[in-house]
Amino acid sequence: MSFTLKVNGRAHTVDVPEDTPLLYVLRDELGLNGAKYGCGVGQCGACTVLSNGTSLRSCVVPAARLGGRELTTLEGLRAPDGAPHPLQKAFLAEQAGQCAYCIPGMLMAAAALLREKPRPSEAEIRTALDANLCRCGSHNRIVRAIQRAAAELAK
Amino acid sequence: MSTPVDRRTVLKGSLVLAFSLMGPHALGAAPRPGGLPRSLRAHPRLDAWLEISADGVVTLKTGKVELGQGVLTALGQICADELDVDFSRLTLVSGDTVRSPDEGTTAGSMSMPESGTAVRHAAAEARALLLEMAGQHLGVKASRLRVKDGLITAPGGRSVTYWSLMGGKSLNREATGTVSPKPPGERRYIGRPVPRVDLPAKVMGEPVFVQDFRSDTLVHGRVVRAPSPGASLVEVDTARVEGLPGVLKVVRDGDFLAVIATREWLAIKAAASLAETARWREQEALPVDVHAWLLEQPTQDTVIEDTPRPTDEASARTVEARYRRPYQMHGAIGPSCAVAEWDGDVLTVHSHSQSIFDTTEAIARMLRLPTDKVHGRHLQGSGCYGHNGADDAAADAALLAHALPGRAVRVQWSREDEHACEPYGSAMVMKVRAGVSDRGDVLDWDYELWSMPHGTRPGGNPGNLLAGRSRASPFRMPVPRNGGPPSYAADRNAIPLYAFPGRKVTTHFVPRMPLRVSSMRALGAYGNVFAIESFMDELAHAAGADPVDFRLRQLQDARARAVILKAAERFGWSPAPRPPGRGRGIGFARYKNLASYCAVCVEVSVDPKTRAVRVLRAVLAADAGEVVNPDGLVNQLEGGLIQSLSWSLKEAVRYDARRVLSRDWSTYPILTFSEVPPVDVALIDRPGEPFLGAGEAAQGPTAAALANAVFDATGVRVRDLPLTPERLAASGKQG
Structure with a gap:
């Protein structure tokens, strides 16, 4: 079925089976890498994107249902001039990641959190990211990076 | 330039040949004691490691691969220092079977000792060679020249660059072993927290993972997995699926069943349809109590340490205990993935394998292709922490690509595939008995362990690949073997580092494996260090000694x-009483008894009602020899500690007599953000000492520190991992 999706500020017409999860439309039709496949059942957060500014597990929601939404992937996080988002700068400053396969999902979950709560406490960050899994053990660096970005954004 | 020498000749090689090559460019220093570092000895030509192009790009080639551990950054630091070029000038090629030196598997905390040391010496030799050439060019003795970022300057200011000296030619000389690396004080990059070279692209969403590989001919393969270990495919209706939209091909070869489709979602749906029509013959053969099963099996027994006590006074008491670890999984966040393309002549395989050279060879043999017609290229994947599904996914992709020429076939394992089909870390049983003195110190130490294999990597053999074993003409899986000294495998770290007067250590190796097992971060050291360091804590308690003092008084290193x-x-650490329900514990090991030293202290609280363990904080101290990148080392050690907390608090593969039941993150939970404690890592740097490798050092000490802290908090000694609330309650009842 053919429908229009608005991703990172641009409208795209796609033609895919109507049950196709957003993840596969982003990766295979639009060529975007930000959303990662991790579990396909909404348990790990690697595929997190923003839908109207709140976090969404792209692996479990059919794209066809998201026609009216403003969708943002990691590629859309940076400024229009290409400058990295304060979260991206902060993750690099803290060297927050090892294999970093989970990091795109962490960045998007953090972006949703900061939009809702610009100065979250450490405990609020941990709670907000509790369903985003990291296996390398980079959790504490990720928390510090989000705190750093929050401080930067509050300036 | 000397005549190029066939690497194989040297490899086979006699010392005579190796030394005769030193002649033309021996640079004065004495040969390095022990000869060239291992990887450089295997690949002595400098152009195997380094290319210097006419336009000033320096390419460093390594056989080791980036797994998220930061190895490429650290190797670059070593190279930039020894070659005297800016770090930013470097390009890295890693894990390419055509371009990189074959350095075997990226595992065992060996990348810095092996590749790091080889790169250091190769770069030092290249620098010396370039200085010699510059000396002739400028008419000045090489010893009077100075180098900065490849610009060689003579007294008086005349200069020449590496790039103009090389003129695009290759460094086709053999390493001599006569050039000493720089003294620690002259290094610019080593010891500094150089940011990871691979992180920016990952944080910005650029295509860096094998999962992100794209090409014009890309199609998507999905394998339909057997529902249980050892199941065989009885029948399947392929015709129904062949007619589905987007389906290009259904491949059935014995028990190997897969589909290739134009789009990934169509491949997923087609695979689900295939799975519905497939009928499998399953067995009910899994030992539900694997620890009891281990003790009943025929074993290969090896006494790996047997030192009788020199004195014969009777011990005051004998103490014994038995510890167990379950099957645990690597649990990569990104399931395994590979892309392969067969052009009718050459098969190219992109894989996140840790053993790209051996796996490529195994794939060539699986498809009966000449080895030089299969090109393996490492691309990064999700962190693997050992032998996971990566190699099997590469074989899947290769088999499908071979069946559909001209297309790049991407095989993405599902979450369920990875959870149910990856090779696990082996369950183990450890028994220890000690005769102690009046004071409680160990006089006689008798340790036995039972374990299945910890190494079933491909090793060039298609019988070690799921696809190879599943075909109609299957390759037989070779009988696994245990690894021997000095690193060992099941018995890694089974020999205590403590100076016990009498010591005996026996390995009972069980080569059978009802569930497939292989190398998982630290191999047997996780179980062995957990047992040894838990038992040391028990002995300290019995002796009325402080656990730290008790260890120190029996440790000479x-x-x-x-x-x-x-x-x-x-x-x-203090003897002051802890608040109720709170406790602290320590664990220590030198990984493999020859790599990094690591001690971990943790503080826990245990809920008196739920028996849930909460880790409040952790401190880790490590000595990894000379530290190349302190931030990278801290990151990796902290990560290892947190991963071991997850294993030790929560993780055990669930299964019944027929099937694995841990098939997603709800049936195999891992530690989450709100459960991760603050971690403080302290490094003891040893400039000038060998690199020791640290990627696995924290796994065992963390498990023991945790169990010891739980005992300190509750008086309950839990000897079975993981330390779940149910287990605490059960251990408490046993007293």
Whole structure:
């Protein structure tokens, strides 16, 4: 079925089976890498994107249902001039990641959190990211990076 | 330039040949004691490691691969220092079977000792060679020249660059072993927290993972997995699926069943349809109590340490205990993935394998292709922490690509595939008995362990690949073997580092494996260090001694003592009473008894009602020899500690007599953000000492520190991992 999706500020017409999860439309039709496949059942957060500014597990929601939404992937996080988002700068400053396969999902979950709560406490960050899994053990660096970005954004 | 020498000739090689090559460019220094570092000895030509192009790009080639551990950054630091070029000038090629030196598997905390040392010496030799050439060019003795970022300057200011000297030619000389690397004081990059070279692209969403590989001919393959270990495919209706939209091909070869489709979602749906029509013959053969099963099996027994006590006074008491670890999984966040393309002549395989060279060879043999017609290229994947599904996914992709020429076939394992089909870390049983003195110190130490294999990597053999074993003409899986000294495998770290007067250590190796098992971060050291360090804690308690003092008074190795003292000091270890329900514990090991020293202290609280363990904080002290990148090392050690907390608090593969039941993250939960404690890592740097490798050092000490802290908090000794609330309650009842 053919429908229009608005991703990172641009409208795209796609033609895919109507049950196709957003993840596969982003990766295979639009060529975007930000959303990662991790579990396909909404348990790990690697595929997190923003839908109207709140976090969404792209692996479990059919794209066809998201026609009216403003969708943002990691590629859309940076400024229009290409400058990295304060979260991206902060993750690099803290060297927050090892294999970093989970990091795109962490960045998007953090972006949703900061939009809702610009100065979250450490405990609020941990709670907000509790369903985003990291296996390398980079959790504490990720928390510090989000705190750093929050401080930067509050300036 | 000397005549190029066939690498194989040298490899086979006699010392005579190797030394005869030194002649033309021996540079004065004495040969390195022990000869060239291992990887450089295997690939002595400098152009195997380094290319210097006419436009000033320096390419460093390594056989080791980036797994998220930061190895490429660290190797670049070493190279930039020894070659005297800016770090930013470097390009890295890693894990390419055509371009990189074959350095075997990226595992065992060996990348810095092997590749790091080889790169250091190769770069030092290249620099010396370039200085010699510059000396002739400028008419000045090489010793009077100075180098900065490849610009060689003579007294008086005349200069020449590496790039103009090389003129695009290759460094086709053999390493001599006569050039000494720089002294520690002259290094610019080593010891500094150079940011990871691979992180920016990952944080910005650029295509860096094998999962992100794209090409014009890309199609998507999905394998339909057997529902249980050892199941065979009885029948399947392929015709129904062949007619589905987007389906290009259904491949059935014995028990191997897969589909290729134009789009990934169509491949997923087609695979689900295939799975519905497939009928499998399953067995009910899994031992539900694997620990009891281990003790009943025929074993290969090896006494790996047997030192009778020199004196014969009777011990005051004998104490014994038995410990167990379950099957645990690597649990990569990104399931395994590979892309392969067959052009009718050459098969190219992109894989996140840790053993790209051996796996490529195994794939060539699986498809009966000449080895030089299969090109393996490492692309990064999700962190693997050992032998996971990566190699099997590469074989899947290769088999499908071979069946559909001209297309790049991408095989993405599902979450369920990875959970149910990856090779696990082996369950183990450890028994220890000690005769102790009046004071409680160990006089006689008798340790036995039972374990299945910890190494079933491909090793060039298609019988070690799921696809190879599943075909109609299957390759037989070779009988696994245990690894021997000095690193060992099941018995890794089974020999205690403590100076016990009498010591005996026996390995009972069980080569059978009802569930497939292989190398998982630290191999047997996780179980062995958990057992040894838990038992040391039990002995300390029985002796009425402080656990830190008790260890120190039986430990002579000065570097071991230093990390224990450092961890205790940073932690604020004290005999002061703890609040109710709170406790602290320590664990220590030198990984493999030859790599990094690591001591871990943790503080826990245990809920009196739920028996849930909460880790409040952790401190780790490590001595990894000379530190190349302190931030990278801290990151990796902290990550290892947190992963071991996850294993030790929560993780055990669930299964019944027929099937694996841990098939997603709800049936195999891991530690989450709100459960991760603050971690403080202290490094003891040893400039000028060998790189020791640290990627696995924290796994065992963390498990023991945790169990010891739980005992300190509750008086309950849990000897079975993981330390779940149910287990605490059960252990408490047993007293």
